[in-house]
Amino acid sequence: MGDPVGVDPAALRELAGRLRRLQALLAEHAPAIRQKMRCWDSELDFALLPRLVDEALRDARDMDARAGRAHELATDQGWRPAPAGPGVPEPPAVTLDWTATGHAAGEAARDVAGLAEVQAAGDPAHALARLAELPAGLTRHLGDQAYLAAFWAEATPLALQAARVLRDRAGVAPFGAASSGVLRALGASLAAATQMRTGTGADRRPLLSAATREAIIRPADPWSVGMLFEYGPDGKAWDSDFLADMARAMLDATATATGTGPRTATGAGLGPGAPGPAATSRPAGPSPGATPLPGTPQIGGPQIGTGPIDTPPIGIPSTGTASIGAAPSGAVPGGAGLAGTDPGGAADDLAALCAVLGRASENGHAARHVLGHPVTGARYAAILVGDRPGMDGHAAEFLRAAVSAVRGPGADAEESARSVAAIVQATAAFAAARPGAVLPPRIRAALFHVAARYLPDLAAGAGRPGVPGAARFGGRAGHPWTAVVDGAALPAFLGQALREPVDAGTLRGLLDARQPLTVAATALDPDGTDHLGAVARLHEVVDEVERALGLDAAGRAAVAAARRRASAAAAARGSWMYDFTGPWSATAVTRFLTGAAPVSLAESVVAGAARLPGPRTR
Structure with missing residues (x-):
């Protein structure tokens, strides 16, 4: 069909749209059609169905190309496109070379x-x-x-x-x-x-x-x-x-x-x-003489x-x-x-x-x-x-x-652990540079989230110097990654994360809920690591934070109440951890690291904003 033909651009556009919808439906349902026909032992051969889907896509593109060319020809004849509506003239009929096809x-x-x-x-x-x-x-x-x-x-x-x-x-x-x-x-x-991506193997690279x-x-x-x-x-x-x-x-x-x-x-x-x-x-604002587009509703x-x-x-x-x-x-x-x-x-x-x-x-x-x-x-x-x-x-x-990657031995978990170390150091640096300054409530809530997800890691670093980074638990290949924090930075970090009595109490409650797990880990760890002693050192850091807050009797009561609530809530959600038995394997280590991490402790509130929606894996 190489001769020029007369076409209606508007009708051609409608035909192109219908072909696109047909191709989309065919592509969506073709796998199910083939599967059902195989289940029904149909004698019909549907092996060509994928090829038909590709041909339908080419047909739709070709019709799009013809419709686009038809509208260009109509514009050359003086027609001007405008939003569809009553009184808007349709494009005139044009003569088109039907062999025009659509390519990417x-x-x-x-x-x-x-x-x-x-x-x-x-x-x-x-x-x-x-x-x-x-x-x-x-x-x-x-x-x-x-x-x-x-x-x-x-x-x-x-x-x-x-x-x-x-x-x-x-x-x-x-x-x-x-x-x-x-x-x-x-x-x-x-x-x-x-x-x-384009290319394969060593030649694989981003499309852009x-x-x-x-x-x-x-x-x-x-x-x-x-x-x-x-x-x-x-x-x-x-x-x-x-x-x-x-x-x-x-x-x-x-x-x-x-x-x-x-x-x-x-x-x-x-x-x-x-x-x-x-x-x-x-430019600070509209260009001189800028013309608003008519008919554009100014919605939010x-x-x-x-x-x-x-x-x-x-x-x-x-x-x-x-x-x-x-x-x-x-x-x-x-x-x-x-x-x-x-x-x-x-x-x-x-x-x-x-x-x-x-x-x-x-x-x-x-x-x-x-x-x-x-x-x-x-x-x-x-x-x-x-x-x-x-x-x-x-x-x-x-x-x-x-800091929300799943705990494990993979690269994503390593980056998450390194992020914890970086955040702890950054918070300490903020406190040193701005003595007495308090971070905004949402930032502090995020810091609490960091602490709650990585309690064993913070405990391991409490009271001890360290080079911030990440290390495998126990230094063993295949074990989960842990955050390595500098113990000198922990007081400043927790000083921002635990600005309210309810925060300090909640953190202590989470440590309490982990106590049986910590005892088991201390007994099973072949390296003889004193995990109980690490938790005690972390409690001492929290003690230091509470003293700095200068809590009165009401504040101390708020700490105690939050501690009881958090301990009960975390223990209820982590009841499986009390059956902690078996060898000190990578799986056991992961259970130790994640045992009583909070899932929903909405009681912790700072500045009227709900806190700790829980560890989220992204």
């Missing part, structure tokens, strides 16, 4: 051109129409490696500026539905691309080129890039190494801009660490004010976990908009940082890559353990995620 590179090029049209100054109605078309094209190809490679090779500069341009067109008000849809689709596309990754990780406009994470998918949809690199770059930039580099336990400054990107001058984007994670007063977005088509979480009616109170300045940078930290926390592995690095982990822990306004909620979640 061609489809990616069309979507790149569409993104450029949206960002270019011009007819607002035309821009809005292209805005509505973009998400469908992007989300259709989330699993298409060839498309993603072609798209991000060309679209990176446009995609990294998309949020800034869209905000400038619509003003500083929160994004409308159409603009948000584009950012969600771009975020999902980027997340999918970070997960993909080194230049593209560098442009994203160290952008000229961090806020605009941060919105791809804010509106993009949950952290588990991203590659953990990419998220870790992104978080490091954002934290480096924050340390450089604010002068909040890591400090030693004596308070001496170490500087901001590795140099981050220099502060970039960006990510906002802040009373959410469970972020603290006022800086208006920054709360990192959502929304998927394509859903609004980001954390929206609070009447809250501050995306730009915050200082568009283009510090609030924008903080918004970008929090968006990336939120996704890395959801991912879990990414947070552990950052804080669990043996060389640079301490630097980033020192940046996170602080009292910068507006950052404490995301920093606290990041700290929790960094």
